[in-house]
Amino acid sequence: MLAHVITFSYISLALALLLAFYRMIRGPSFPDRVVALELIASIVIGLFGLNAIDAGVGAYLDIAIVLALTAFLVAIGFARYIQVRQACDN
Amino acid sequence: MITETIIAILIVCASLFMLLAAIGLITFPDLPTRMHATTKSGVLAVCLIMVAVGLYFSETEITARVLAIISFILITAPVAAHAIGRAAYFAGVPLWPGTTKDELAEYYSAKEDQENSR
Numbered sequence: 001m002l003a004h005v006i007t008f009s010y011i012s013l014a015l016a017l018l019l020a021f022y023r024m025i026r027g028p029s030f031p032d033r034v035v036a037l038e039l040i041a042s043i044v045i046g047l048f049g050l051n052a053i054d055a056g057v058g059a060y061l062d063i064a065i066v067l068a069l070t071a072f073l074v075a076i077g078f079a080r081y082i083q084v085r086q087a088c089d090n
Numbered sequence: 091m092i093t094e095t096i097i098a099i100l101i102v103c104a105s106l107f108m109l110l111a112a113i114g115l116i117t118f119p120d121l122p123t124r125m126h127a128t129t130k131s132g133v134l135a136v137c138l139i140m141v142a143v144g145l146y147f148s149e150t151e152i153t154a155r156v157l158a159i160i161s162f163i164l165i166t167a168p169v170a171a172h173a174i175g176r177a178a179y180f181a182g183v184p185l186w187p188g189t190t191k192d193e194l195a196e197y198y199s200a201k202e203d204q205e206n207s208r
Binding site (some may be wrong): 001002005006008009012013015016017019020022023029030031032034035036038039042043045046049050052053058061062064065068069071072075076078079080082083085086 | 094095097098101102105106108111113115116121125128129132133136139140143146147151152155156158162163166169170171173174175177181184
């Protein structure tokens with residue numbers, strides 16, 4: 001039963017990844033793309049957790065930790081960039 | 091068997107929440123509503139998947155990593171969302187035309203003028 005559930009979860013996470021990617025390439029404003037990037041990072045963290053269950057290898061969680069860290073740094077950096085760019089435009 | 095059922099329920103809930111977050115990101119009309127959709131349900135989905143991983147392995151090392159990931163995400167996600175939302179608001183990203191309440195506008199207009207004149 002767990003195998004079917006994991007397959008279903010892979011499919012729905014991949015669908016969520018596609019929708020977020022659509023918003024990222026389409027997004028009307030730059031912060032929209034950053035928000036979509038955040039969601040993509042969350043989805044990939046979830047995919048690595050799922051992959052750890054699927055493969056039975058706990059080491060995938062290390063990748064999830066690093067990805068969570070870099071996603072936070074990326075968000076803070078982009079927020080800083082948005083503010084500085086607006087200050088330079090004025 | 092019972093553990094497997096609980097893991098299956100957790101995984102299904104997590105993937106449905108993640109799908110809901112992505113659908114909200116597509117359908118909502120402006121930036122704050124999109125952030126409202128993605129931040130909360132995305133974090134909830136990641137936490138549910140990590141709890142499922144901890145239940146599946148049930149070893150001390152894995153559980154420690156799972157707790158680290160969950161606490162780190164619970165701490166950083168609101169901070170990141172706040173930073174992006176604040177920067178986007180001050181960068182002048184347009185709100186949805188049906189927005190009825192913007193308390194930040196009157197509260198920050200004086201301060202923003204000060205900053206601009208400097």
